[in-house]
Amino acid sequence: xxxxxxxxxxxxxxxxxxxxxxxxxxxxxxxxxxxxxxxxxxxxxxxxxxxxxxxxxxxxxxxxxxxxxxxxxxxxxxxxxxxxxxxxxxxxxxxxxxxxxxxxxxxxxxxxxxxxxxxxxxxxxxxxxxxxxxxxxxxxxxxxxxxxxxxxxxxxxxxxxxxxxxxxxxxxxxxxxxxxxxxxxxxxxxxxxxxxxxxxxxxxxxxxxxxxxxxxxxxxxxxxxxxxxxxxxxxxxxxxxxxxxxxxxxxxxxxxxxxxxxxxxxxxxxxxxxxxxxxxxxxxxxxxxxxxxxxxxxxxxxxxxxxxxxxxxxxxxxxxxxxxxxxxxxxxxxxxxxxxxxxxxxxxxxxxxxxxxxx
Numbered sequence: 001x002x003x004x005x006x007x008x009x010x011x012x013x014x015x016x017x018x019x020x021x022x023x024x025x026x027x028x029x030x031x032x033x034x035x036x037x038x039x040x041x042x043x044x045x046x047x048x049x050x051x052x053x054x055x056x057x058x059x060x061x062x063x064x065x066x067x068x069x070x071x072x073x074x075x076x077x078x079x080x081x082x083x084x085x086x087x088x089x090x091x092x093x094x095x096x097x098x099x100x101x102x103x104x105x106x107x108x109x110x111x112x113x114x115x116x117x118x119x120x121x122x123x124x125x126x127x128x129x130x131x132x133x134x135x136x137x138x139x140x141x142x143x144x145x146x147x148x149x150x151x152x153x154x155x156x157x158x159x160x161x162x163x164x165x166x167x168x169x170x171x172x173x174x175x176x177x178x179x180x181x182x183x184x185x186x187x188x189x190x191x192x193x194x195x196x197x198x199x200x201x202x203x204x205x206x207x208x209x210x211x212x213x214x215x216x217x218x219x220x221x222x223x224x225x226x227x228x229x230x231x232x233x234x235x236x237x238x239x240x241x242x243x244x245x246x247x248x249x250x251x252x253x254x255x256x257x258x259x260x261x262x263x264x265x266x267x268x269x270x271x272x273x274x275x276x277x278x279x280x281x282x283x284x285x286x287x288x289x290x291x292x293x294x295x296x297x298x299x300x301x302x303x304x305x306x307x308x309x310x311x312x313x314x315x316x317x318x319x320x321x322x323x324x325x326x327x328x329x330x331x332x333x334x335x336x337x338x339x340x341x342x343x344x345x346x347x348x349x350x351x352x353x354x355x356x357x358x359x
Contacts, residue, residue: 248345
């Protein structure tokens with residue numbers, strides 16, 4: 001993605017996906033390719049390729065790009081190589097997350113930030129507040145790049161684009177203006193980020209070798225991997241540790257100052273969060289939205305939904321709960337009773353003396 005001197009082409013998702021007969025919701029979001037249930041089962045079985053038009057891209061370029069991002073994000077990026085990606089948060093001065101990024105380094109002075117598309121405009125404006133005299137430029141690159149998820153047969157199809165898939169969680173490979181990220185997990189997941197001019201060829205190659213499936217499948221895999229998400233509905237709701245960010249490599253406690261760093265460091269060194277993110281399941285019913293409350297049987301608030309999806313056996317979700325509610329049997333997710341699901345990493349629970357008031 002080395003084209004910066006002139007306006008790059010834009011990606012038109014509806015036209016690009018038209019041969020596969022996609023269905024879109026009233027809000028324009030991609031729903032599926034006509035068989036939502038079947039596609040979801042495919043994701044968990046043979047795998048597939050998942051267009052992610054709801055993803056957002058922010059490009060950060062300039063001689064000071066690395067130093068600028070180093071001073072803004074929760075994870076170190078100054079020492080990041082082009083053969084890796086890193087997870088990082090952008091916080092307000094109170095330590096609340098404004099957004100989460102997968103950070104790609106395309107060149108010494110060229111970065112791409114992957115985030116939720118609903119946040120891009122506000123995040124670009126926020127980051128520009130801190131540019132001052134730095135030699136750096138920020139651009140909403142969302143119209144000019146596409147993002148696809150892949151697993152199983154979809155991952156195998158990506159080898160026809162990238163040649164060799166990145167080996168190991170956190171790695172990345174570049175093939176021209178297309179970058180493939182290894183997200184790990186079980187099944188192993190990959191993200192492909194491609195320039196708009198390459199999107200048609202990429203999509204044709206992927207669908208020749210693998211089934212196109214609903215983006216809901218990507219959400220389901222992310223929830224099972226215990227990966228948080230910040231959307232417009234949950235912006236400034238959570239401190240990074242509340243969504244387990246330090247447990248999945250999204251916080252450096254050695255990198256120095258950034259907005260909200262004092263709050264985050266104090267929670268790390270002087271106590272432990274009184275709220276943590278846990279996996280929840282519920283029978284099929286209405287799927288709660290990010291920011292919705294998780295309630296007890298008597299109507300008390302136990303926490304908030306981070307992300308949720310209709311899985312093959314009912315609702316699956318991640319929610320930030322007060323730690324004293326962990327293991328409770330009287331919680332409700334949406335309109336259904338909720339149970340706890342095991343995450344692929346351990347979530348430490350504080351003692352009463354260790355808990356930091358982070359509500």
